[in-house]
Amino acid sequence: MASAARSASRAFLRSTPATSSxxxxxxxxxxxLPAQGFRASSRRGYASEAGQGKSSNGLLWAGLxxxxxxxxxxxxxxxxxxxxxEFVPAQKDYQKVYDEIARRLADETDYxxxxxxxxxxxxxxxxxxxxxxxxxxxxxxxxxxxxxxxSDHGANAGLKLARDFLEPIKKQFPWITYSDLWTLAxxxxxxxxxxxxxPWRPGRQDKDVAAxxxxxxxxxxxxxxxxxxxxxxxxxxxxxxxxxxxxxxALGRAHADxxxxxxxxxxxxxxxxxxxxxxxxxxxxxxKKWNGPTQFTDKSTxxxxxMPTDIAMVKDKEFKKHVDRYTKDSDVFFKEFSDVFVKLLxxxxxxxxxxxDRYVFKTSx
Numbered sequence: 001m002a003s004a005a006r007s008a009s010r011a012f013l014r015s016t017p018a019t020s021s022x023x024x025x026x027x028x029x030x031x032x033l034p035a036q037g038f039r040a041s042s043r044r045g046y047a048s049e050a051g052q053g054k055s056s057n058g059l060l061w062a063g064l065x066x067x068x069x070x071x072x073x074x075x076x077x078x079x080x081x082x083x084x085x086e087f088v089p090a091q092k093d094y095q096k097v098y099d100e101i102a103r104r105l106a107d108e109t110d111y112x113x114x115x116x117x118x119x120x121x122x123x124x125x126x127x128x129x130x131x132x133x134x135x136x137x138x139x140x141x142x143x144x145x146x147x148x149x150x151s152d153h154g155a156n157a158g159l160k161l162a163r164d165f166l167e168p169i170k171k172q173f174p175w176i177t178y179s180d181l182w183t184l185a186x187x188x189x190x191x192x193x194x195x196x197x198x199p200w201r202p203g204r205q206d207k208d209v210a211a212x213x214x215x216x217x218x219x220x221x222x223x224x225x226x227x228x229x230x231x232x233x234x235x236x237x238x239x240x241x242x243x244x245x246x247x248x249x250a251l252g253r254a255h256a257d258x259x260x261x262x263x264x265x266x267x268x269x270x271x272x273x274x275x276x277x278x279x280x281x282x283x284x285x286x287x288k289k290w291n292g293p294t295q296f297t298d299k300s301t302x303x304x305x306x307m308p309t310d311i312a313m314v315k316d317k318e319f320k321k322h323v324d325r326y327t328k329d330s331d332v333f334f335k336e337f338s339d340v341f342v343k344l345l346x347x348x349x350x351x352x353x354x355x356x357d358r359y360v361f362k363t364s365x
Contacts, residue, residue: 118252124186179204195272
């Protein structure tokens with residue numbers, strides 16, 4: 001069931017010549033079945049506790065058992081007797097979660113420019129970008145943005161909308177952790193909005209409030225290239241990977257009541273393209289005269305926006321050479337963005353599976 005907004009986006013992509021910078025990369029349909037451990041919950045909400053059931057013979061079953069690195073989810077059979085059935089989610093189970101996220105993206109088009117996709121990408125990004133390679137803390141493993149103070153950090157303003165959007169899906173699939181759900185939603189949004197395939201694997205475990213990270217680990221868009229490097233180097237990224245990740249600004253817009261900035265980065269904020277780089281390089285950007293933080297607007301239309309950290313991508317010669325590459329070749333950008341986005345989503349996660357066990361989800365029709 002495709003929405004009008006997504007149908008228009010896909011029609012736009014289909015009608016665009018193969019040589020255009022809007023051309024999406026070819027997706028892979030390869031699936032690999034990973035073994036993974038998880039915690040199950042039958043309750044809606046942010047808790048990750050397991051439920052309990054009691055049989056007629058007096059045996060008390062834990063709602064969740066962990067054995068051999070694989071999670072177990074117990075079902076109650078009809079009747080008075082209770083039997084256990086170990087449930088280890090397979091590719092098809094995660095595909096069902098993906099499909100439900102995609103369905104809701106298609107059906108609920110009353111947000112911003114017609115899609116919740118961009119804010120789901122931001123949720124996955126901000127949940128993962130708190131990683132510190134020196135201490136091994138932060139990252140997507142934990143989903144600690146469920147709790148204050150992390151949920152109240154300035155960089156996370158507005159992300160409750162994304163978390164709430166995913167709550168009905170968590171209720172429908174209680175066996176998936178929030179940590180896996182949020183990152184899967186980010187991968188889904190990239191693919192459904194015309195972006196590259198994002199290989200993904202499960203294995204993240206939810207943590208409690210004690211694991212919340214301190215404020216200041218995410219980029220401050222008012223700063224310069226030195227700050228950008230400090231933030232991303234802490235996570236373990238290099239200059240090329242930093243620029244590739246900045247390409248996510250092809251999607252969505254800034255909101256004055258959240259970040260203080262206002263406006264979209266390009267003219268197609270619900271379609272994943274390399275236009276962010278082309279506009280950054282080709283347009284003439286001038287400082288906007290307003291009461292908000294320093295931001296830049298395009299001289300041609302005055303409707304687009306760039307932040308100081310965006311402009312730093314063309315002011316710094318090491319960053320700019322990658323902006324040049326991505327402007328000239330959409331396929332190169334798509335490939336390198338996919339690689340670094342996968343890396344971002346996996347920072348600090350103690351997977352029991354190998355990288356080759358990742359799988360790519362089929363996109364909706």
